[in-house]
Amino acid sequence: MINGFRRKRLSRHREITVPVALGDPDDRLTLWASPGEYPVYDSYDYDYMAEDKVCESAYESALREVAAGRTVLDIGAGRDLDWATLALEYGALEATAVEGMESTARLARKALEKSPYRDRLTLLHSWSTDLETDRRFDLCVSEIIGSIGGSEGAAMALADAHARLLAPGGVMVPHRCVTLAGAVCLRDLVPDLAFHPESLPYLDRIFDSTGHPFDVRLLLSHSTPDAVTTDHAPVETLDFAEGAVIEAEETAELTVHTAGRVDGILLWINLWAHPDDPPIDALATETAWGTTYLPCFDQPVAVRPGDRLTVRFGRTLSDDGRHPDYRVRARLDTVSGTHNGAFLSTHHGEVFRSNPLYEELFSLR
Template identity: 25%
Template sequence: MKKLSYSQKKLIEELNLEEKIKIYQGFSQDIEIEEKCDILIHEIVGSIGSREGMVLAVDDAKNRFLKPNAEFIPYQCITKIAPVSPLKLSPEKQIVNFFLKLIMKKVIINLSDDWNFSQPRTYVTYNFPVRNLIAEPQEFENIVFAEDLVTREEKNLEFLIKKTSLFDGFIFFINLWVDKETVIDTLSQKTSWLVRYVKLFEKPLKLEAGDFIKVKIERDISTTQPRYDINATVSKNDGSVFANKSYQLC
């Protein structure tokens, strides 16, 4: 646990705020506070929104720390999923990626040690190209912090392919609503959040207009180790199935 720095303590003293600002240091689930709060501010948001355990932490804070009509910042977090065509880095981006690897080391090692994303697995990327999407993104999860927080969920999605495309996996990105009007989109904007690229097939599947991809999602975020089970069924426009793949994203 990082300790409060001397400069932070000094600043509070210099501003004569010792009576107004009280620091409780520790994991939120391990501490107690004396008064109920009006606002909860947090940033425990993963590249899949719930992946860093924010739902458990926020739910605990709602039960123990907050007044009934408390405000939440952020207000909402939507994780989206979209099928994509194979991703490859241009020579220029490979060079940039090499230097990023030197600077950031293991933060993006998945991206760095497989220039052409050749093996089925999860990769982390910055600024995934929107042109690689082959269908409109849909909601993978939708968390409104002021509402009841669901920790286990099953849902089914269907993506319709509108033109000839190559399909090899999915991306996951977030729309983070700071309030009811201000949204951060980690796909279209440059942010510190990564886009997760789950490559399912070593050889991409060729899809035609009218084909579709059905996705069954089982989401369990009831523990500190969230788990997401994904089953993708790829069908021709006549309904015949020609590919099926399951993947567990942890």
């Protein structure tokens, strides 16, 4: 069990202290900094993703249906070239794997040297959006999906791939991703508001990658549907088969079904690898995709069944041209009145300690 927390300095950003869970933090909800949007992957991450049997089963089912006889482009191929390799196993003619992170590309080269398909598998160290080629592929496969579906840049990268790199009649895997939202109270879910101790190196590396500290997106471990006090609705819809919309605003109308408190929203994905298969539900099933918490109100608001929360969730490209910034505007109508809130979640902006939650999480000496 977690038994409180202690504050600890970050090793490379020593002016910042954060609360860290004590005891065994793996048996209940804890906080992590969301690492997927940044070049901070290590062997632990790849091992963890390799153990995600839910994701593996969904992609395997899709590639079994569509890979045979096709040429394949694997975007964000990763350390082990999993999906390019699996496509070749299921009869693809040849595959080109693209990996933008240099450290990962080095590891992928070692995997390629050992691959039984190395005569039909090409590895390119590049971002897919930087590829300059007239070639068109019959199948594009990728796993650049974040805990908020588009947070790792999937909308931009896969819209570009659909427009420039996919042959007419070509297939996109995954087919579709929807990010859902439901209302929660973080301070009730995590009474000892503290980071998992293993998340601290990621915080250091994320801040290194951006050049400054900022209000990172927060992942909640071990979330389950009973954490949510409302029904849920989509706030980000990415149809890769049609060419995802890069910038948009979607509105969710949520109704409280359980009395309690609300201070923000929990976000999770439903991902269809193939249109005829059931989606991966990252809240109902334990997968490598976590759930993301975004604050809406500075203090928790008491709610009862029938109260209404309107969430306007917008995404715009950040100045790196790849990753989105997200803006939340919320209106909570209760018997005590109307409560308005807002939050800007940037990919790498300099917004830091912007509200009471982040002031509590990050202290400056």
